[in-house]
Every structure is written in C-alpha cells, then in structure tokens.
Amino acid sequence: MSEVIVEVDNLVKRYKELIALDNFNMKIKKGEVFGLLGPNGSGKTTTINCILSLLNYDNGEVKLFGEKMTSSRYDLKRKIGVVMQEVAVFDELTVYENVDYFCGLYIKDKKTRKKYVEDAIKFVGIEDFKKFKPKKLSGGLLRRLNIACGIAHKPEIIIMDEPTVAVDPQSRNKILEGIVELNNAGATIIYTSHYMEEVEQICSQILIMDKGKKVAEGTSDELKRKIKNTENVIVDIKNISEKDIQGVSSLNHVYDVKYMSGRLTIKCSSGKHNISHVIDYLTNNNLDYERIYSELPTLNDVFLEITGRTLRDKEA
Incomplete structure (x- = not known):
C-alpha cells in the first residue's frame, strides 16, 4: 500500500450558521495526482486552507x-508548494527576483537556492523573460511564473488551484506537461480545475465534494461506472416531431431524450446495441438524419449526475 501523506479526518468548519465542511474526510497517497472537484461553494478552497493551516476549524484533524x-509546523510547510488561482507575485521584482524571493523563504543556502531558482525558471519555460517584470508578461507567462514561485523549493506536496484558468493553449499545454513531469519526479499533486478534460487527462484519483461532504471518489473509470448513464447516442436531425421524440424515449435502455438546435441527445442506462436500436427506429419511421454517433459518458456527465450542477470558473 502506498504511504498516505495527506489525511483529513472528520473536518468540520463553520462560518456562523453556514457549515462549510461537514465531517469531511480525505486521504491522499504519495505519488498521486489527486483531483479535488466540486461546484461553487462545495468547500474545496476551505479544505485547501485547512490543510495549509491558514484557517482554524471547529472539529477534526x-x-x-x-x-x-x-500553523506553527514550519517543518511540514517546507514540504508544501502552493499555486493558487489568483496570481501572487511582486510587480516591482523581475521574474528571477520573484522566484528567488519565494524560494528563499525555504532555502537559505545561496548556492543551492540559485540552482533551484534556475531549475524552476527552466522548468516552466520562461528563461527568456528572467529580467522582465510581471506587468510585461502575458497572462500565460504570468501563470507560469506563479507556478515557478510555488515549486522552486522542490516541495513534496504541490497544491494547484485552477492553474490554467484564462491562459492561451500553448501555456495550458506547458502547464499540464509540467504537472505530469513534477509527478514523475516524485511530487504528490492536489489539483483543482473546472476543466474536466484536464482532470481526466492527468489525475490518478478524483474526489467529488458537495456541500462540504465527500459524495464520490475513485479513478475516472470507476466514477463513470457509478452513474446511470453508460452511453450517449447523438443524432443530428433537422426535423423531428414530439411524437417521434416520445417514440425514441420508449426504446429499451433509454432514460432521457433532449432535442435542441437540430441535435437529438439520447441517454442510455445500459445495453450493447443502443445506436442500432435508434437507427432502426429512425429508418422504420422514415426520418432523415445527417449524422449519428455514440459517446461514452465523460467526467462532466459524472459530475452533473452526482451533484446536479456544473462547474463554474470561480469559487463563490
């Protein structure tokens, strides 16, 4: 069994009458890329702040x-790197000076620190901008600088809260590749994002929380097996009557049908030949369609079915 290096046990956090964390439990094993997901107000940010001992909590450990x-365990804090959603760097310092400052909070030896700073700048690919000040950087480069500041001291646990929000595709890919590289080098990553495809791509374990509680946990495939939706059949069709929509709805294993903007989306709960049954219905009823295809459920389908909500860009 892998070593558990983050353990949250029955955590309770109240803000007056609001219960932000309701006996919340979480275990993260060494070497995982752990995806922490939840709708606005679910308690993700509160959980992270409690892990970092930035918040006092009412019960738990x-x-x-x-x-x-x-809050006084600086020996443990030394092993943690934090990359929060809001970029936190000094505008009056250059790229190099920013990374050097944050690294210097943990690494006092100048020779070691110089190497670590150079490593971090090279790692995020901003070597050509070392003398630039943050205001001269694009949004994507600024986020890469933010990451360099959080990882320069080579922490064992790295918390990344929405690191790819509002960045260009090139920077986004660079950041995701970097996260995998950090993990391969031995770091354990706690990752929050509203981009489900990112979570599916890089996370080895995923926890979904809602209203301060854990509602589901597992790998991407394990979570998909927990929901009713096993297949989506999509039909691009210009005209279909309400009667025929009801007819499709009555097919075996179909539990939900929606028609919008020329697209019929059919959700199926099981069965191996759902698309064939839909084609047979359309053919037998002389319904012309442009395209039909099948999709397996995504992590977004899992999230929506479990929480009844979708992820949004920012925490409420």
Missing part, C-alpha cells in the same frame, strides 16, 4: 506525512 498539521 489534518495530518501531513503522518503528523498533525498546525
């Missing part, structure tokens, strides 16, 4: 590396 985490 947080352990890192098997030891209780408190």
Whole structure:
C-alpha cells in the first residue's frame, strides 16, 4: 500500500450558521495526482486552507506525512508548494527576483537556492523573460511564473488551484506537461480545475465534494461506472416531431431524450446495441438524419449526475 501523506479526518468548519465542511474526510497517497472537484461553494478552497493551516476549524484533524498539521509546523510547510488561482507575485521584482524571493523563504543556502531558482525558471519555460517584470508578461507567462514561485523549493506536496484558468493553449499545454513531469519526479499533486478534460487527462484519483461532504471518489473509470448513464447516442436531425421524440424515449435502455438546435441527445442506462436500436427506429419511421454517433459518458456527465450542477470558473 502506498504511504498516505495527506489525511483529513472528520473536518468540520463553520462560518456562523453556514457549515462549510461537514465531517469531511480525505486521504491522499504519495505519488498521486489527486483531483479535488466540486461546484461553487462545495468547500474545496476551505479544505485547501485547512490543510495549509491558514484557517482554524471547529472539529477534526489534518495530518501531513503522518503528523498533525498546525500553523506553527514550519517543518511540514517546507514540504508544501502552493499555486493558487489568483496570481501572487511582486510587480516591482523581475521574474528571477520573484522566484528567488519565494524560494528563499525555504532555502537559505545561496548556492543551492540559485540552482533551484534556475531549475524552476527552466522548468516552466520562461528563461527568456528572467529580467522582465510581471506587468510585461502575458497572462500565460504570468501563470507560469506563479507556478515557478510555488515549486522552486522542490516541495513534496504541490497544491494547484485552477492553474490554467484564462491562459492561451500553448501555456495550458506547458502547464499540464509540467504537472505530469513534477509527478514523475516524485511530487504528490492536489489539483483543482473546472476543466474536466484536464482532470481526466492527468489525475490518478478524483474526489467529488458537495456541500462540504465527500459524495464520490475513485479513478475516472470507476466514477463513470457509478452513474446511470453508460452511453450517449447523438443524432443530428433537422426535423423531428414530439411524437417521434416520445417514440425514441420508449426504446429499451433509454432514460432521457433532449432535442435542441437540430441535435437529438439520447441517454442510455445500459445495453450493447443502443445506436442500432435508434437507427432502426429512425429508418422504420422514415426520418432523415445527417449524422449519428455514440459517446461514452465523460467526467462532466459524472459530475452533473452526482451533484446536479456544473462547474463554474470561480469559487463563490
């Protein structure tokens, strides 16, 4: 069994009458890329702040590396790197000076720190911008700088909160490749994002939380097996009557049908020949369609079915 290096046990956090965390539990094993997902107000940010001991909580316990985490445990904090959604760098410092400053909070030896800073800048691909100040950087480069500042001291646990929000595709790919590289080098990653395809791509374990509680956990494939939806059949069709929509709805294994903007989306709960049954119905009823295809459920389908909501860009 892999070593558990983050353990959140029955955590309760209240803001007056609001219960932000309701006996929340979470275990993260060494070497995982752990996806933490939830709708607005689900408690993700509160959980992260409790793990970092930036918030006091009402009950429960947080352990890192098997030891209780408190605000004075600087030895444990040294092992954590944080890349928050809001970019936090100094405008008056250059790229190099920013990374050097944040690295210097943990690494006092100048020779070691110089190497670590150079490694971090090279890692995120901003070597050509070392003398630039943040205001001269694009949004994507600014986020890469933010990451360099959070990982320069070579932490064992890296918390990344929406690191790819509002960045260009090139920077986004660079960031995702970097996360995988960090993980391959031995870092354990806690990753939050509203981009489901990112989570499916890089996360080895995923926890979905809602209203301060854990509602589902597993790999992407395991989570998909937990929901009713096993297949989506999509039909591009210009005209279809309400009677025929009802007819498709009555087919075996079909539990939901929606028609919008010339597209018929048919959700199926099981069965191996759902698309054939739909084609047979369309053919037998002389319905012309442009295209028909089948899709397996996505992590977004899982999230929507479990929470009844979709992810949004920002935490409420």
